[in-house]
Structure formats: C-alpha cells, structure tokens
Amino acid sequence: RRMRWLMAAVGLGILVICALITLILNSFIGINALTQNGASSLLAALTIPLIPALGTLLLVNFIDRFEREPWYLRLATFLWGMVIAIPTAFFIERFIDSVIMNLLEPGASTILRSALQGLNAGFTEETVKGLGLLLLFLVLRDQFDNITDGIVYSAMIGAGFALVENFSYFASGYRNSLVFLIIYRVVLGWLGHPTFTACFGSMLGYTRHTRSRWQQVITPLLGYIMAVMLHSFFDFVDIQAGAAVQADPGNTHVAMLALVAIICDYIPPFIAQMLLLYLLIRSLAQEAAIIREFLASEVSNGVVTVDEYALLQHSFQRTRQERKALWQYGFKHWLRVKALYQAEIGLAFRKWHVSMGDGQKNGYLRQPEDVYRERIRRLRQEIRAVEEQARAKERRT
Known part of the structure; x- marks a missing residue:
C-alpha cells in the first residue's frame, strides 16, 4: 500500500x-x-x-x-x-x-x-x-x-x-x-x-x-x-x-x-x-467471439440471462437497449443498465485473460470472477426493482 x-x-x-x-x-x-x-x-x-x-x-x-x-x-x-x-x-x-x-x-x-x-x-x-x-x-x-x-x-x-x-x-x-x-x-x-x-x-x-x-x-x-x-x-x-x-x-x-x-x-x-x-x-469480431465463448457457462449457471447473452454479442442492439432504458426510466437507470452489461462483458474478458495465461490474484479473498458475478446479481436486482416500481406506478395511474 x-x-x-x-x-x-x-x-x-x-x-x-x-x-x-x-x-x-x-x-x-x-x-x-x-x-x-x-x-x-x-x-x-x-x-x-x-x-x-x-x-x-x-x-x-x-x-x-x-x-x-x-x-x-x-x-x-x-x-x-x-x-x-x-x-x-x-x-x-x-x-x-x-x-x-x-x-x-x-x-x-x-x-x-x-x-x-x-x-x-x-x-x-x-x-x-x-x-x-x-x-x-x-x-x-x-x-x-x-x-x-x-x-x-x-x-x-x-x-x-x-x-x-x-x-x-x-x-x-x-x-x-x-x-x-x-x-x-x-x-x-x-x-x-x-x-x-x-x-x-x-x-x-x-x-x-x-x-x-x-x-x-x-x-x-x-x-x-x-x-x-x-x-x-x-x-x-x-x-x-x-x-x-x-x-x-x-x-x-x-x-x-x-x-x-x-x-x-x-x-x-x-x-x-x-x-x-x-x-x-x-x-x-474477436471481442464478440470472446463474449460468446466465455459467457456460455454463465448462462447455464444463471449469472447471465439468455436475452442478455444474445444482446451482448451485438453492440448496436445493446446500445439501442441502453437508450431505451434512458428514455423510459431516466439517467440513473441508464447508468445501471450500462454497468450491468459492462460487468458481464468484463467477466467474459477476465475468464479469457485466465485462459491466455494470466494467473489468479494472489492475496485476494475473492477472485475478480466472483466479484464480477456478485456485481451482476446486485445490479440486476436494482434494475428489476426500479422497473417493477415503474410498472406498479403505471397500474395505479
């Protein structure tokens, strides 16, 4: 330090x-x-x-x-x-x-x-x-x-x-x-x-x-x-x-x-x-292939959803979805959605780094892969909570 x-x-x-x-x-x-x-x-x-x-x-x-x-x-x-x-x-x-x-x-x-x-x-x-x-x-x-x-x-x-x-x-x-x-x-x-x-x-x-x-x-x-x-x-x-x-x-x-x-x-x-x-x-094209290969197991484990897995491989569609979140739910929600997608892509690249020879982090209580997974779950919970509140508000009105 x-x-x-x-x-x-x-x-x-x-x-x-x-x-x-x-x-x-x-x-x-x-x-x-x-x-x-x-x-x-x-x-x-x-x-x-x-x-x-x-x-x-x-x-x-x-x-x-x-x-x-x-x-x-x-x-x-x-x-x-x-x-x-x-x-x-x-x-x-x-x-x-x-x-x-x-x-x-x-x-x-x-x-x-x-x-x-x-x-x-x-x-x-x-x-x-x-x-x-x-x-x-x-x-x-x-x-x-x-x-x-x-x-x-x-x-x-x-x-x-x-x-x-x-x-x-x-x-x-x-x-x-x-x-x-x-x-x-x-x-x-x-x-x-x-x-x-x-x-x-x-x-x-x-x-x-x-x-x-x-x-x-x-x-x-x-x-x-x-x-x-x-x-x-x-x-x-x-x-x-x-x-x-x-x-x-x-x-x-x-x-x-x-x-x-x-x-x-x-x-x-x-x-x-x-x-x-x-x-x-x-x-x-290689980046899209890395996402496709190294997030496949995360879909079966429930860390990444099927829709997100398909969306992350197409950058323009993902950007369109981010803009949609901005118009519908506001700036903070847009930042959460962007952070979720980047955390999922970051997880794929971290796993790729390990496959290419990067070692595990010495002295870490939790490896970066686990930190990514926890961040993904937390962000998804926050996103779902905001969207459910918005839908409940629409039903009341």
Whole structure:
C-alpha cells in the first residue's frame, strides 16, 4: 500500500510539473500571437484545434463497442499526450536538433538536414507518446485487453498531443497561412498523431492474443519502428517542401511541386489507417467471439440471462437497449443498465485473460470472477426493482 501511495505521489508530481511547463510555454506563444496578430489569432488558436480533438473523441466512442474503457483511463491517456508528452518531446527535440546542426557542415545537403530533423521528430515524439502506452500496459494490464484497446488509448494520446501542437501552429501562423493550416492540420491531418501512435498501440494490444514469447517482444517492436518511420517520413517531406519554397520564394513551379508533395504526404498515413481499420474490425469480431465463448457457462449457471447473452454479442442492439432504458426510466437507470452489461462483458474478458495465461490474484479473498458475478446479481436486482416500481406506478395511474 505504501508503494502504491508513493507511485501515485510521484506520478502526480510529474503531472503537475509538466502541466506547469506546458502552461508556461503555451502562454508565451499565446501572448506573442496576441501582441503580433491580435485577439483573433489567439481565439483561432484556442478553438480550431478543438475540432480534431473532439472528432477523435467521437471516433473513439464509436469504435470502443464491446469492452468499453473507463473514462478516467481515456482522460489519463489524453492528459499524457497533452501535458506530459509535449514538454518532454519539446526539450528533447530542441537538444537533438542543436546537436545535429553542430555536427552538420554549413554546406551540408538540405535533404540530409531535413531527413535528420524528420527522424528527430518521429523518434522523439513516438517514443514519448509510446512510453505512456507501455506504462499503461504494464501497470494496468487488466485494462489493456487487445488491439481495440491499443488503438483507443493511442488515439487519445495522439489527440492530446495534437491539440497542444496545433495551438502553437495556429497561434504563430494565423496571419500568413490560416487556410493552409486548416486544410493541412484539420481537414487532412486530424488523425495524424493518433495514426502514428496507433501503429505501436495496436501491436502492443496484439500481444494479449498470443502466448508466444518472441511475438510478445517482436510485434510491439515492429509497431514502434513503423510508427517512428511513418512519422519521420511525414515530417521529412513537410520540412523539405518548406525548405524548397524558402530557398526560392518567387518560383511558382517549386511552390506547386511543394504543394503536391505535401498533399501526397498523406498517402502513407492513409494506408496505415486502412490497415488499422482492418485490424480493428478483426479485433471487434474477436471481442464478440470472446463474449460468446466465455459467457456460455454463465448462462447455464444463471449469472447471465439468455436475452442478455444474445444482446451482448451485438453492440448496436445493446446500445439501442441502453437508450431505451434512458428514455423510459431516466439517467440513473441508464447508468445501471450500462454497468450491468459492462460487468458481464468484463467477466467474459477476465475468464479469457485466465485462459491466455494470466494467473489468479494472489492475496485476494475473492477472485475478480466472483466479484464480477456478485456485481451482476446486485445490479440486476436494482434494475428489476426500479422497473417493477415503474410498472406498479403505471397500474395505479
């Protein structure tokens, strides 16, 4: 218990320090934008980056269909990207960039300089963001079930990181390149950082599907390398296109080539998104299969009803039933119904974890499976009591 309190205190201290650094850095950016470009630039920098962040949040809510992740873990991963990863990556990138500039000769190739800067950004940012995923995977392993969870947590980290990064872009480039930034950072690139990080997160989640030791090591490593390379190449094209335009600002031909290169720069992330979508669909089908297999015995034992067993395997029908409970019986009853379904799905995933090699909890008077069953019975009793009271009230009226 003392160790847990110590770890919590250290984590809170790191969060506060990084939050202060992030706040100070962005305050300087905001003040500079306010003095140079007026209040409209600061307003744009505060509001426009919210659009891709909200879009990512809605997307995460949609794809997290079966074993939904707790809201506080989603918030924690978002804060990791927004508060912890940003200042850490900022100082590391600045240091490495200064080293690169000192090592390169004044007449060094522009392409080499852009490639090293792109690799610096890709390696540093994906490492810092990936550390948050790895920490979550190691500390809260029971909450990191599969590829779906890896994509969900990665998307939230990427959204938090992109929110602060977009603030700096829009604050500094409001006057000269607002339309370009909206197309580049919002319309085309709103899933940029989530996609890069999800390459590592999805492969980290895949390790929960295999007992092979070499796959548990190699697969996340390959995902991390893919994230770094994809991010580095993206930034390399962006930096090189900007350098080409700056070297010959009056050349329309160069400007058009740079614009085409920037647009084509989104093709590799788009291909990665299609691969992640395929993995996500397979993972969601696997989640339905886990529910079907590991809750079958709970139906015969009376823990899960036949109707619930059929409903839990179809996420859209379950969501429709939850909304029905909201309209008929109110908000609290809706929360109870959602909690019941999640407890039943959680029981299935806990039994699957044990079948995949997770051991029993040492020192526990009751194992998690029994706690799930007790919670299911209690929630069902509360739900039935509310519904019976509502029906009795209708008969009286």
